[in-house]
Amino acid sequence: MVFVGRLLLIGLDCADPELLRELLPELPVLRGLVEEGSFVRLRSIDPPITIPAWMCMFTGRDPGELGVYGFRNRRDYSYDSLRVVSATDFPREAVWDRLGGAGLRSILIGIPGTYPPRPIHGLLVSGFLAPNPSTQYTYPPSLRERIRDLVGTYLFDVRGFRTHDKHRVLREALEMTQRRFRLAVELLGNEAWDFAAVVEIGTDRIHHAFWAQHFEGGPFQDALRDYYCFLDTCIGELLEAVPRGIQILVVSDHGAQGLEGGIAINEWLLQEGYLTLKTYPKTPTRIGDLIRKGLVDWRRTLAWGEGGHYARIFLNVKGREPRGAVPQGKYDTVRRELASALEGMVDGEGNPLGNRVLFPEEIYREVRGIPPDLIVYPGNLRFRSLGSVGWGKITLPGNDTGPDDANHSHWGIFISSPPLADSDLGITQVHDIILGYFGLEGRNG
């Protein structure tokens, strides 16, 4: 017997529990949901990054099981095989696939990892990895024209995000959020559905752009608060458009914390003798460009790293990489020594950075695809990983790709109204909670 209720999930990318508790007094809609329901923390996956976190939530699988370790995955063991992840990289085991099989209809809007759109029982509007509004970003295809009629040009994301023009970032984030929720109101208010998920990416963009000024003051000190108040209004309008008494979830894929600076991971690997370049660049140069230009001396390179919100370390293994240098018999020893050295990294003044180093096979239930050999959280994510080389130093006060105020943290939010949880949850549990609501068995029985 399948339960015939409705569940609406509102996803706020990067929404942080501590920040939200601080802002709740000024957010009547979200506060009302918390007062009528419950508000617990949601532990993200490792790494706590949008891709793959949202799809871990909706499939109940960890990144190792999905074989998706970040926005870009290695396709093979060549040195330049990182490719942008798409929906095709994920198994068709998301909650909407299960619900569709049971005859239940879904409306999905903005979920990262859903481009290109796959057929579902319902409607799908892809997330921000859709290249542009002229691509086929909806299922069914005819939905795209309808969206244009409803909200004009659909905005996937804030473009040209890494800029000092904060006015434009704020303006575009507000416009994007408004159009997404206007679309959600139209679709959820006029279409049949059992499960709906609307994920707003604007929260993440606002955190990265305005986090520091929210806490430390500045000309944009009210921007983050104002955005949340606007978002709260949008959520209120959406709740007005759906039937009363349905199950509401408000969740995030990870949280946020202040960013103290960047760790030039490949500079450190160079300094420690793990990475060797044929020529040291005169200006900061991306590791990918150095690889493509043949400037890495692979015969004398044991490891290299990729930057981003965290670091991925790849060992250069004989018989695995094309010009491997680490004998397979010494793989474990080299990896352990490198992990230990990474954990002991210090800043320019000799202070420990507090790096965390993770081994994929120790944190995932299964390891599929090509994982990084090590996952590193510089300063436990108080710092970013800078992959570029040419800085002449290890620690930098800022970010190599432009201004950034925040990095990710492991704790996101889980608000349920009526209450479905009274203690903190793990992100993959959401999958079972949704299926359980509809009377379907989850991954854990």
Next chain:
Amino acid sequence: MGKRELLIPEEIYRAIADNLSRLGASSVEEFVVYLLTDELRRQGILRAYGPEEEKALEEHLRDLGYTD
């Protein structure tokens, strides 16, 4: 884009045609093309992104701080 005609068993055609709403498609052809495209992408025969799209996306992801 040009098109070719393919024949599919009547039983398959009817199963799709009778369930278009549940399948979320407006026609049998639309649904079959989606399924075939998805499978070819899954097997790496077709790419989800064209070269220019992927290049632009990589810049966007770098811009957002997800990659470097």
